[in-house]
Amino acid sequence: MKQTLGAALLLAFAAASPTASHAADVEAGRAKAATVCAACHGVNGVSVRDTIPNLAAQRAAYLEAQLKALKDGSRKNPMMNAIAAQLSAADIANVAAYYAAQPGAAPDAKSAPLANLVKTRVAFPEGYKETFTRYHTINFPATRQVRYYYANPVALQAAKAGKPLPDGSVLFAEVYAAKLDAAKKPMTGADGFFVAEKLLFYTAMAREAGWGSDIPEMLRNGDWNYAVFTTDGKLRPGVNQAECLACHKPLGDASYTFTLKELAEAK
Numbered sequence: 587m588k589q590t591l592g593a594a595l596l597l598a599f600a601a602a603s604p605t606a607s608h609a610a611d612v613e614a615g616r617a618k619a620a621t622v623c624a625a626c627h628g629v630n631g632v633s634v635r636d637t638i639p640n641l642a643a644q645r646a647a648y649l650e651a652q653l654k655a656l657k658d659g660s661r662k663n664p665m666m667n668a669i670a671a672q673l674s675a676a677d678i679a680n681v682a683a684y685y686a687a688q689p690g691a692a693p694d695a696k697s698a699p700l701a702n703l704v705k706t707r708v709a710f711p712e713g714y715k716e717t718f719t720r721y722h723t724i725n726f727p728a729t730r731q732v733r734y735y736y737a738n739p740v741a742l743q744a745a746k747a748g749k750p751l752p753d754g755s756v757l758f759a760e761v762y763a764a765k766l767d768a769a770k771k772p773m774t775g776a777d778g779f780f781v782a783e784k785l786l787f788y789t790a791m792a793r794e795a796g797w798g799s800d801i802p803e804m805l806r807n808g809d810w811n812y813a814v815f816t817t818d819g820k821l822r823p824g825v826n827q828a829e830c831l832a833c834h835k836p837l838g839d840a841s842y843t844f845t846l847k848e849l850a851e852a853k
């Protein structure tokens with residue numbers, strides 16, 4: 587009787603323990619960090635840019651709690667929600683223990699993004715105005731932009747047939763600053779959309795066989811690659827595809843495409 591009570595108490599204490607890190611596998615945490623998390627947080631937990639937090643030397647219990655909140659959606663961030671959703675409880679304990687054990691960094695220190703996630707195979711679609719279909723427009727009030735969405739014939743035909751977008755698909759968007767009125771509010775045209783004034787850049791996603799092969803599964807969007815182009819049609823250097831891939835990742839059932847419905851309905 588006494589023994590059973592003792593065992594029950596021990597179990598109760600174990601369950602109430604604020605962190606499972608005593609059971610964590612730091613080596614497994616390191617392996618996951620090096621292939622996936624490093625793309626944004628650096629392999630040592632020193633992040634690749636100012637808008638992404640350092641993880642190095644943060645407390646394991648805090649990191650675990652944040653990952654759980656990002657997994658269940660109570661903390662919201664589209665990229666991290668998509669990533670945390672794919673982590674098991676053991677993964678969470680392991681990466682938390684690993685990053686907590688990394689030394690803190692100087693405030694201005696930054697890691698380089700991962701080379702395999704910076705390299706993109708997407709080429710600027712020369713002549714797209716003649717061969718692509720403009721299928722959608724979206725106003726962005728917060729940034730006072732308007733975007734025009736284009737698709738090549740391969741993507742358009744597949745979407746119309748209700749099929750997954752195949753190799754050879756290209757989706758492309760022109761991003762414009764909207765024309766502003768005297769009160770600096772975007773002006774709306776007769777079509778109900780902001781009046782496009784100045785082309786800022788282009789974004790693109792395209793797929794061909796094998797393009798996803800060097801991207802870790804947790805980020806991989808099938809064989810899609812992503813790119814940003816400057817107004818003169820050159821690749822914008824240093825774009826971290828990990829961000830594009832993470833945000834588009836949950837749309838696996840829709841060819842990783844947010845505007846698939848609009849594409850299927852294009853006139």
Ligand code: HEC
Nearest residue numbers: 622623625626638639649652663665666669681828829832
């Ligand atoms: C595509 C980039 C990207 C990748 C890859 C990524 N993260 Fe994040 N992570 C972010 C961003 C951005 C935030 C900030 C979220 C916010 O603003 O709420 C963040 C926040 C976090 C936080 C909360 C930190 C804090 O200080 O509150 C943790 C913990 C975390 N990430 C862990 C991970 C782990 C573990 C992995 C790998 C399995 C990972 N992340 C992969 C971009 C990324």
Ligand code: HEC
Nearest residue numbers: 664757758789790791812813814829830833842843844845
């Ligand atoms: C924060 C989440 C997020 C990130 C990060 C992100 N996207 Fe998207 N993307 C969206 C959403 C939402 C849409 C739907 C239309 C829109 O809002 O522009 C979209 C639409 C697109 C489209 C049109 C096809 C489609 O899926 O509907 C392209 C092309 C695209 N994104 C490229 C990129 C590229 C390139 C990057 C990285 C540089 C990127 N995206 C990063 C959320 C994201």
